[in-house]
Amino acid sequence: MISTSIENYLKCIYQLEEQLVGERTDSTKGITTGAIADRMETQAPSVSDMLRKLSERGWATYEKYQGTHLTFEGRKIAVDILRKHRLWEVFLVEKLGFKWDEVHDIAEQLEHVVSEDLVDRLDAWLGHPQFDPHGDPIPDKKGVMRDKRKKKSLHDMQSGEAGVLVGLGDTSDTFLRYLDSFEIALGTRITVVERFEFDGSVRVLSNDKDKLTLSSQVAANLLLITP
Amino acid sequence: MISTSIENYLKCIYQLEEQLVGERTDSTKGITTGAIADRMETQAPSVSDMLRKLSERGWATYEKYQGTHLTFEGRKIAVDILRKHRLWEVFLVEKLGFKWDEVHDIAEQLEHVVSEDLVDRLDAWLGHPQFDPHGDPIPDKKGVMRDKRKKKSLHDMQSGEAGVLVGLGDTSDTFLRYLDSFEIALGTRITVVERFEFDGSVRVLSNDKDKLTLSSQVAANLLLITP
DNA sequence: CAAGGTTTTTGAGAGAGCTTAACTTTGCAG
DNA sequence: CTGCAAAGTTAAGCTCTCTCAAAAACCTTG
Missing domain, CATH: 1.10.10.10 (Winged helix-like DNA-binding domain superfamily/Winged helix DNA-binding domain)
Structure with missing residues (x-):
């Protein structure tokens, strides 16, 4: 046990x-x-x-x-917990309508429920999702992360470069709500307009319409796929 | 806590x-x-x-x-746990396709997950079910059991009397599987054909077609509503 | 390369919940 | 109404996980 x-x-x-x-x-x-x-x-x-x-x-x-x-064994267990955590998060958001900043604490409890059968059924019923509501990859039953996407931090992108937000370096409630306030979500298209030496902040265009200035710290935690 | x-x-x-x-x-x-x-x-x-x-x-x-x-306070907590347990059982059976004898241990774990919001959403999403998969009543948010049905044990029914199975006195896995083997489920219509003094067993007709002999102990644990 | 500050470990101990063993209370049978 | 078995409680001790205090190891910097 x-x-x-x-x-x-x-x-x-x-x-x-x-x-x-x-x-x-x-x-x-x-x-x-x-x-x-x-x-x-x-x-x-x-x-x-x-x-x-x-x-x-x-x-x-x-x-x-x-x-x-x-060790290998230890990693197996850890990945299994992570799998459960993220599957439950998908459930909470997609089925019960929670927001992405509300699910962490609950999933933290649900991840410890022990039943292989339960996890398998949940996974299948959710349609074998590959990512959780924060864009983190969900390992498969064998513990394999299936995330083949090459993600690039907004921090490392040049002026004029564009991409789609698919992941976050920080998934704390406060950061998620901060993103909400900018109306930035997974799937949001972000184009770098200008980078500022002064404090490392970045001016971007989100979904080709809203001009925003994001701090260096925010930029570092936004992970995009670029064409 | x-x-x-x-x-x-x-x-x-x-x-x-x-x-x-x-x-x-x-x-x-x-x-x-x-x-x-x-x-x-x-x-x-x-x-x-x-x-x-x-x-x-x-x-x-x-x-x-x-x-x-x-005490009143203690009962409040107990009923709340029971509510969670039974709601999760409904989820497991209706959404994930578990059988009624498979859900107890899992629900026993899920019932301890703490989040009022979660329970409320789960309840609403399931359509405010009144009964769990074993026919046990699910208390509402205020802790009120809404089960107005007058249930009668098969044990106390006369020859010729009929009713519909809506509850169980015992919900152990073994009893549930035993009922499965008789193809008896909630909703099954049961008519008493004959009662035997010898061992208290009862011969019944299930769904107006299968003739079965049920032991006194089984009969005592079948709760029906009679017209 | 040593002194001092930081990090880590050891030690002592607390609280929850469990077990076994020993003792106390209860309540039934004669 | 008494004695005795069954039921319940107290006591002692175990494990797990945590904390604070003190000791030990490490490492950075002058």
């Missing part, structure tokens, strides 16, 4: 590892105790404790002071 | 109290520690412990050796 707590740690470590892939990674040091504690809003000693347990159970490698990495 | 464990105890006590209503009840003694321990498959000391906690929190009255009763 895997506890909810363990599932959460595995998911957290997985996501921190994913994040590192994006950045230039000196991944000799694994995911640090502190990073995990931060993300899980808990204390470092809890994390140390858990890392020992995870490595005992074969779900993570762990050497004192060296951080941690998930 | 109410723990899952507490929710389960409240639900359990509620259901034991409900059960007593059916029987002639010398309810001076409340629900006994032993009855709770049995139903929850735990030990009596765990129950004693929990009863003390429930009464501290104002959800149950409890005097040592005298058993327990839910």
